[in-house]
Amino acid sequence: MKDFNYHSAKDSKEASKLSSSNSAFLAGGMTTIPSMKLGLASYKDLIDIKNIKKLSGIKVSGKSVTIGATTKHVEVANSKDVKKTIPSLANLAEGIGDPQVRNRGTIGGSVANNDPSADYPSACIALNATIHTNDRKIEASKFFKGMFETALKKGELIEAIEFQIPEKSSYQKHPNPASRYAVVGVYVAKHKKDVNVAVTGAKPCVYNDKDLSKALSNSFSSLSIQNMELDSSDMNSDIHASAEYRASLVVTQAKKAVDAC
Amino acid sequence: MASLVGSRVERKEDKRFLTGKGRYTSDINLANQTYAIFVRSPHARAKIKKLDISKAQKSSGVVSILTGSEIAEDKIGGLIAGWAIRSEDGTEMKCPANPPLAKDIVNFVGDPVAVVIAESLEEAKVAAEKVSVDYKVLKAVTSTADAMDGDTIHEGIDKNLCFDWLLGDRQKVKEAFEKADKVISIDIINNRLIPNAMEPRACLADYNSASEEITLYTTSQNPHLSRLIMSAFGNVSPEHKLRVVAPDVGGGFGSKINVYNEDIVCSWAAKKINRAIKWVAERSESFLTDIHGRDHVTHAELAVTNDGKFLGFKNETIANLGAYARVFGTVTPTYLFGPCATGVYEIPAAYSNVKAVFTNTAPVDAYRGAGRPEATYTIERLVEKASMELGIDKTELRMKNFPTAFPFKQTLVHTVDSGDYVAGMEKAKQMADYNGYEARRKDSESRGKLRGIGVSSYFEACGIAPSAAVMSLGCGVGLWESAEVRFNPTGQVTVYTGSHSHGQSHQTTFAQIAADELGVPIENIDIVHGDTDKGTFGMGTYGSRSLTVGGIAIVNACKKIVEKGKRVTAKMLEASPEDVEFKDGEFIVAKSNKKKTIGEIAFACYLPGVRDEMKSPLPEGEEPGLKETAFFDPSNFSFPAGTHIAEVEIDPETGEVKLEKYTACDDFGRIINPMIVEGQVHGGLAQGIGQALYENAEYDETGQLMTGSYMDYTMPRADNFPEFNIGYTCTHATTNPLGVKGCGEAGAIAAPPTVMNAVIDALGGQEITMPATAEKVWKACKNLKKSNSKAA
């Protein structure tokens, strides 16, 4: 690991001010530290945001659940409020990595990082989330831009993520047996008007599967998507799963999710 | 005094390990030590055109940078293959030189070309990045199956072929096949694995310029062998000026048998710079440069009669050695593999032919089971296939071909002293509720799942390697073990053993044995190992040899102590030695009912003078002291055996395989500590099931390791396993006084075919390769659906 300067920001403003083109925010560090250790990334400055009190915590209002950016996975997994309002979100958090990762990793870090096989981005899409930053509010559908790419500008800090409470929802992940990240994860959420089927792992970036959403909006039953075959041409292919297998898993996991709703 | 052998004595080492007081190599730090970072080849095969250290040398904190040129100048020897193998045509095997630092050519990703030694680890890392190496990249050879058609990797080694070895009689096999009703044939791959010991390799080399002695702390399973090899072949230092210490070692599984490049380089360099040098592998380095295991491509055939009698067997295997042949590299796919090829069956004609090839991948060597898992996988997959093709129940077919009388002289090599394979099979069936399987299958079916059951029966030759047995094969080195039992004058005992414990619990098992032999409380017995300055020469731990060879050496040394005790007692109590009996720590003269405790005898042996007594208690000519040494070279291997049964359930939509039930019924002879044996079985099963369902080392065609971290290499975790159902049958080994066999490798040997047989059973007999990943199984499920709908 190369030398770097460590800063601990006291508020969002300071954090944002300290940032540069050669810096990273340090939330849980579960992505940043390993990539620095492996020499895949190096920064001049690390700006610790864990001491900014305002960024942590879970709030429920009538229609939504708002989770502060530095809230840890374990806190979401164990939150009574989340379990009551959006149990599938608590389940998702419970299934991330291992206890060590859940005890440090944060929702803001996961969403900002936008790993193609991370779990939380699918929740953002499925639950029509709004990403609150120090500067603006961004709809999830406009936030995830591509592989490890988001709408965040340099120095822009996620402060909280607001999830819309659905009527029913379920997240079904087919984990990579080695890393336990999602080979494919499907988050189905039934809202009043429509159904979202957010898919992670299958493509370079999380997406809402329009065909599955449409079929399920018409009839919310796994039978309605049972025989669907998805186009696999733009799906990921690696030593763990071919594109063809991923395409099949998207439908299978979506069925499981609908059945579990 | 109750016997400790056979009881679940709690591990003496646990307090140390569980309270963080273990002392591993990387825990050791010496004043003024330096830190080494190795510069490694990023290419699988390349010529080194130019290596420039000038920039790196100027980097802060650099003490020294050494390369292959200096190694060559100092005539430091390379790494070696421990066994010479002769090909079928009579020619000797061909092995390339393996210099500790490559000078002209690199042969796998991770092959070291230079070492940077600096004042701190950070400085060493920074400087290492500044070493500039200009490579001419050459086309790599990576595929086991095609290695013989690839470019020649090592000059003078045609077709990349190390040897083409035959065990058995081709002509007899041909005749047997001519008589067969049916020939069952199979093509299988034994997938490449990475051992992944929990503690990565490390070493710390120290040089004392006054005594001219090098001390090397290293993660080794066999410190004496390491010293011997480094001295005799590495030319690092004469043996008496080299001390090798292997302190607590966090797992080896074979990967720490070898002397590695880093051991030799750091020892040599410490002397050169006259400072201590520390090196600790990062996990990525472990993936790349620890020896790998398995990697066979096999075609095998079994000749059978319609009523299920086995007539003949042949095995044609290509074994990947990786870039270089290392210590157990050549013996693993030959003498440890070939003789076990016919499994637990009477097969009158058989041969094994092994072509060992070089590729541009990490060296392949002994990994838990070494050769025997590969042999067992082949025969057990073949027998299962025969049962399907013949329509004979898999357990019946096996039993039909089991030997019923012991000793059982196998066709190829081994004479198995003891066993009862039928009893093992019957007990396993009962433990697994084999007869209730159909109901469970129907239940799975009703839930839309596929269920399969798999059986395998195995035996293995362990306790390697009795001189008499291996010499009869013409393969040179036999492996004995030594022990020294030392009493203190006040009665406690220190046992020095040449076996090394890196998870095997020797401190407990060996103390149990010594406690029983000597009648001394177990808390007064210490086991010392892992230091060439302590105790006599030893061969180390691998091949399930610690108890069956090392443990017996302890028994024999204890027996010598008892003999001496009898002589001294006789003198002290004025009896004749023949009249002295020893029991529970007491020497008793039956006639007079007088006795001496072993503690009293120890005291008398060390301090033979008694005030006002004019004569010594020691018999005339008897030396003072109470310390005995024994070397044990068994007359034969030991042959544990057993039957394992697995049941899997498959979700045809995702292809996920769930191991539902696993039953292991093993015959390990007499069991010293059932708790420790269970631990060994669990660990072996975890690795064996890991091979079948999860683990796979994969290189791409350019020789880059695709599975170089835990993000991509699937190490099984506890939640991948069901509760193991473990049981035993027991026939005592007749080749050692304790009647013990070996238990360390059994799980890793038996589990892969057991699990794969179950998976393939669920898939209606479709072959798939290990590991049975979800995607492969999903594809097979799709085929099954297609063929079922066609049939309907």
Ligand SMILES: Cc1cc2nc3c(=O)[nH]c(=O)nc-3n(C[C@H](O)[C@H](O)[C@H](O)COP(=O)(O)OP(=O)(O)OC[C@H]3O[C@@H](n4cnc5c(N)ncnc54)[C@H](O)[C@@H]3O)c2cc1C
């Ligand atoms: C072994 C292991 C297993 C894992 N398994 C999974 C898994 O199964 N599923 C899964 O989804 N993830 C998994 N992860 C990733 C884990 O969830 C990470 O914690 C997460 O991706 C990053 O969160 P963090 O808080 O650690 O972020 P950090 O590592 O601290 O930061 C990551 C990036 O996000 C940026 N960032 C952090 N916070 C903010 C913010 N508030 N605003 C703007 N930018 C910010 C940083 O600048 C940095 O670039 C795993 C990680 C590990 C090490």
